[in-house]
Amino acid sequence: MMQKILIVEDDKKLRDELEIFLNNNGYYACSLKNFNNTIKDILQINPDLMLLDINLPQIDGNCICKEIRKKSTLPIIIITSRDNERDELLIMNYGADNYVTKPFNLQILLAKISALLRRTNIESGQDLIRTKKFVLNISKSVIEKDNKKVELTKNELRILRYLIEHKDRIVSRDEIMDYLWDSNSFVDDNTLTVNITRLRNKLAELNLKELVETKRGQGYIFRGEVE
Amino acid sequence: MSYFEFLKDKIPQIILLLFAMLTIEMFLLVYSNGIFIKLYVPVILLITLSISSFIEYFRKKEFYSRIQDTLNDLEEKFYISELIEEPNFIEGRLLKEILLQTNKSMVDNVNKYKYIQEDYKEYIEMWIHEIKIPIATTKLIIENNKSKVTKSIEEEIEKIENYTEQALYYARSSTVEKDYIIRKCSLKDIVQECIRKNKTILIQEKIVVDTHDIDIQVNTDSKWIIFILNQIIQNSIKYRKIGEFSQIEIYSSRGKENVILSIKDNGMGIEKAEVDRVFEKGFTGTNGRILDKKSTGIGLYLCKKLCDKLGIAIELNSVKNEGTQVNLIFPNGSYTSMN
Numbered sequence: 306m307m308q309k310i311l312i313v314e315d316d317k318k319l320r321d322e323l324e325i326f327l328n329n330n331g332y333y334a335c336s337l338k339n340f341n342n343t344i345k346d347i348l349q350i351n352p353d354l355m356l357l358d359i360n361l362p363q364i365d366g367n368c369i370c371k372e373i374r375k376k377s378t379l380p381i382i383i384i385t386s387r388d389n390e391r392d393e394l395l396i397m398n399y400g401a402d403n404y405v406t407k408p409f410n411l412q413i414l415l416a417k418i419s420a421l422l423r424r425t426n427i428e429s430g431q432d433l434i435r436t437k438k439f440v441l442n443i444s445k446s447v448i449e450k451d452n453k454k455v456e457l458t459k460n461e462l463r464i465l466r467y468l469i470e471h472k473d474r475i476v477s478r479d480e481i482m483d484y485l486w487d488s489n490s491f492v493d494d495n496t497l498t499v500n501i502t503r504l505r506n507k508l509a510e511l512n513l514k515e516l517v518e519t520k521r522g523q524g525y526i527f528r529g530e531v532e
Numbered sequence: 533m534s535y536f537e538f539l540k541d542k543i544p545q546i547i548l549l550l551f552a553m554l555t556i557e558m559f560l561l562v563y564s565n566g567i568f569i570k571l572y573v574p575v576i577l578l579i580t581l582s583i584s585s586f587i588e589y590f591r592k593k594e595f596y597s598r599i600q601d602t603l604n605d606l607e608e609k610f611y612i613s614e615l616i617e618e619p620n621f622i623e624g625r626l627l628k629e630i631l632l633q634t635n636k637s638m639v640d641n642v643n644k645y646k647y648i649q650e651d652y653k654e655y656i657e658m659w660i661h662e663i664k665i666p667i668a669t670t671k672l673i674i675e676n677n678k679s680k681v682t683k684s685i686e687e688e689i690e691k692i693e694n695y696t697e698q699a700l701y702y703a704r705s706s707t708v709e710k711d712y713i714i715r716k717c718s719l720k721d722i723v724q725e726c727i728r729k730n731k732t733i734l735i736q737e738k739i740v741v742d743t744h745d746i747d748i749q750v751n752t753d754s755k756w757i758i759f760i761l762n763q764i765i766q767n768s769i770k771y772r773k774i775g776e777f778s779q780i781e782i783y784s785s786r787g788k789e790n791v792i793l794s795i796k797d798n799g800m801g802i803e804k805a806e807v808d809r810v811f812e813k814g815f816t817g818t819n820g821r822i823l824d825k826k827s828t829g830i831g832l833y834l835c836k837k838l839c840d841k842l843g844i845a846i847e848l849n850s851v852k853n854e855g856t857q858v859n860l861i862f863p864n865g866s867y868t869s870m871n
Contacts, residue, residue, distance in 0.1 A: 316665055322672035329676065386661040386668075390713040390755055408668035408693055410728065411675050479735060486731040489724045491741045 311352035
């Protein structure tokens, strides 16, 4: 089931592009087009997570935050273009869960969204990616197939997850590296090769070696189906 | 002011007086025959005039030497007009009035520029917050339309982002005290954020980043440090040896009363004669003049300025053709620790 993310942002172009971006990354994104009944609209749409711009034309973002918090535990990520420590402290005091500053790093935004959603999902037991051939347990960092289990290191888990999330297309080495760097793992070329080889060996233990295919000179592709 | 100097100032009056005395004496010599009168007139004149000049001298001397002393003790000399005691003679009162008026006009004038500057700073900050929106949108468009062309635009957009950031911190640099909050920050988070900021070029240019021993807390404003560190890392990237293996090593070490964060690269290094000048405003040096480096001479100048305001020491060591090491030294002694 796709998770619904609501974008509350007044800059139309930014809003539209953000919508496309989130849709491309496996979420169902929608946005508010006017801000007359912001709080009512938000509660009615009832998203799984909200991205909220702090500077809105009619109503202050902090105010929305406070009002929503009175009625719901909806995860909120604030988007702001102010970036000093004082504003940061203020934002957190209004009950937001996290924030990003414009111009945001998109991978960081995705990471923050998925971390927040995961936190709410763990409570409802949705922390698993189920493919036809195996189950990837993200919080335990384990591949499960039938009754067999293989543990993955942080990087291996990240790589596999990224490949699964971008299945059906070739993922380049640079792209993987980019993703790993965003998770604070500053690997170089050689380390990446080692990580991928180890991941493949672990998949081979479960007879799943064929799932990650190398496209020489282009990158890798995940050949599996997600349930 | 000595009595002699005081008298020197009065030479025309003294000459006139002597002339007057001389003529009076001549009249007396002709028309009077009493010896007592002949002597009394010049003597009494001399005595009274001397006494009156002494009185005047001491009054003025006391007044001016007090002003002199206060002036010497004052750090901000222009406050002097406020500190002059009400003088008991006309010139003194005039002087005080003049000083008060010029001072007021000067203060008004200075304030005018202060407001203009403050206004301009606010405008720049606002402008920067505004420009971040189109930058953010552009980055999203690039992400949604990945291709070789947009990748190349992304690199340029990242440069724009960095320059914008620099402008923001430049505008803030003169009034840091208003814009920072000192908190306990993790050096690790700070370093990681800076590396992530530069990942596109680091990955593309295959620059190896090695971080170790950075799991340390320091008391500082993380936003400012991120900016400073970012400038340093960008220098390391900019002045790497093209076509050779490039590496940036970032690590920290704990001194007795401080924490040192070191950023070490194996880049082209800086001429020995130029090392001492790298923190000067507008200094670009030999490296900066190399074609297409486009050094502005602002980056390190700003780093130094901000470090000074934050109470952090910054040092730079470099060996030509071997590399450069920058140390940021955070005070972390028993005195400054907040526990």
